[in-house]
Amino acid sequence: MSRYAEPIARLIEELKKLPGVGAKSAQRFAFHILRSSDEDAAALAEAVRGLKASLRLCSICNNVTDVDPCAYCTSPTRNQRLVCVVEEPSNIAAVERTRGYLGVYHVLHGTLSPMHGVGPDQLRTGTLVARVERGEVDEIIVATSPTLEGEATANWLAGALRAFDVRITRIATGVPAGSDIEYADEVSMARAMDGRREL
Numbered sequence: 001m002s003r004y005a006e007p008i009a010r011l012i013e014e015l016k017k018l019p020g021v022g023a024k025s026a027q028r029f030a031f032h033i034l035r036s037s038d039e040d041a042a043a044l045a046e047a048v049r050g051l052k053a054s055l056r057l058c059s060i061c062n063n064v065t066d067v068d069p070c071a072y073c074t075s076p077t078r079n080q081r082l083v084c085v086v087e088e089p090s091n092i093a094a095v096e097r098t099r100g101y102l103g104v105y106h107v108l109h110g111t112l113s114p115m116h117g118v119g120p121d122q123l124r125t126g127t128l129v130a131r132v133e134r135g136e137v138d139e140i141i142v143a144t145s146p147t148l149e150g151e152a153t154a155n156w157l158a159g160a161l162r163a164f165d166v167r168i169t170r171i172a173t174g175v176p177a178g179s180d181i182e183y184a185d186e187v188s189m190a191r192a193m194d195g196r197r198e199l
Contacts, residue, residue: 008031012030057107058073060131061083061127062108063092072092078102081103081138082137085107085144086107087107087145087150094183094184095189097186098189103141108144109124110123111149111152112156129160132161132166140169141193142154142171142199144181145181145182146181158170169196169198171192172196172197
């Protein structure tokens, strides 16, 4: 039997599903929400509902967006022929922090991971391949994390696109090996982008 009333226990269980949130943090969050005003609690609930209801994937790059195509894909100041391929939508922020990249993006929504049942068919590459086939891309920068899965994904993607007339580069090792690109600082990410190499 739970030591908390059922609504609190249920909220704690849901909060524990968030990455990096353990039992104690979930309890702290739940009791904070309980102490919040009705308006603040309702605003939080509405923000979560709105997030799921309003957002979708860009039909061009697979970034999470509330408009389709997304702001990157429709920007007149972005080089639409330069595409940076990342694993997750959150990785875009790491590249943007460099303030030096002016191309567009393509989000794979994962990496190859045979141990977890993720093969090439589970990655979102269809629109990228279509753009390359139509000759709309001059260079693809593969900016997957320097993990075993990220490297395998980079090598597979380079092999899949090698038949086309497109330059394929890989970010340099300014991002530490074995780390997640999402946590790279601005200087390391800028060096990685500047030092990219052919795949």
